[in-house]
Amino acid sequence: MVKLAVACQIGAPSPLLKGRVMTDSLGRRPAAIEAAAVPPRVKPSNYPEPFFSRMSLREKRQLGEFFGLTNFGVNLTRLAPGGESALKHRHSRQDEFVFILAGEPTLVLGDEEIALSAGMCAGFPAGGVAHHLVNRTDRDALYLEVGDRSAGDAASYPVDDLVAALGPDGRWLFSHKDGRPY
């Protein structure tokens, strides 16, 4: 079920949305939308294998992209039971934030584990403690996640053999910890 607001904002549709049904016949995006009506991201993860497959229980709706935002991203993300939000990681320059809408995901932060629930939030300043969310319950968890797109960002992964660097084109480049590319 797709509910669109009646008014539309004039502007070119995001390249990510071209060919989808989210614009009207004049190519206008809606000015507001039911978040659940934004189509899920087609590519479920940017990670190389074997990490890509671990993200199959995660579904992201790119709300910020939908409205053409570029300075930060906002996703509505659903984690099925057994899913994880990302590999355990930390960013060098990107701040991150999550707000729980439903379900009871677990925040793994360094060596600690914190039970989250609807209405709770957590923030992860750049250069902070490695973290991710995991869903150990038997029902979906739903949350908003926000992250900026600071130039020169890098991500490190304390558990997995992975290093990531944000290229000048906005794409992530992944390599092994010994420098070999994936």
Next chain:
Amino acid sequence: MVKLAVACQIGAPSPLLKGRVMTDSLGRRPAAIEAAAVPPRVKPSNYPEPFFSRMSLREKRQLGEFFGLTNFGVNLTRLAPGGESALKHRHSRQDEFVFILAGEPTLVLGDEEIALSAGMCAGFPAGGVAHHLVNRTDRDALYLEVGDRSAGDAASYPVDDLVAALGPDGRWLFSHKDGRPY
């Protein structure tokens, strides 16, 4: 009622939180928190009068600040009946995003008005159409608002005699449209 997660993240408390009860005896911030337990911002608005007084029906909890985020802000904002989110405005460099948690605020976007409700979201790319939320109902509206802190940002106000420029110290400088400072 303040519910704190049991685990804490080691780090210096934000200057904005000094003297409040949100850190433990070692000065550690919680790693996650019930958003409603973050204290409201002490200064309700940065606007000069006569605009300052118009923001008295708005209450912001600075969730991003709470966790020490600097690249963007995330506020949990409550608009009482008759309140408005901000003066109708647009930013030159800052992207903005709102996600409605409760209530039915009205999005004023240019000359259009769009009824919002829980689960809906809207995004405002830098340089886009002037906008604000107003609460014309008889109950509170509650929403998350996100905005980045891009250097050199400016805000323009099509209805009010106000111009704002973000200074290098992160403070907003307000003037009349003819250049006189407030």
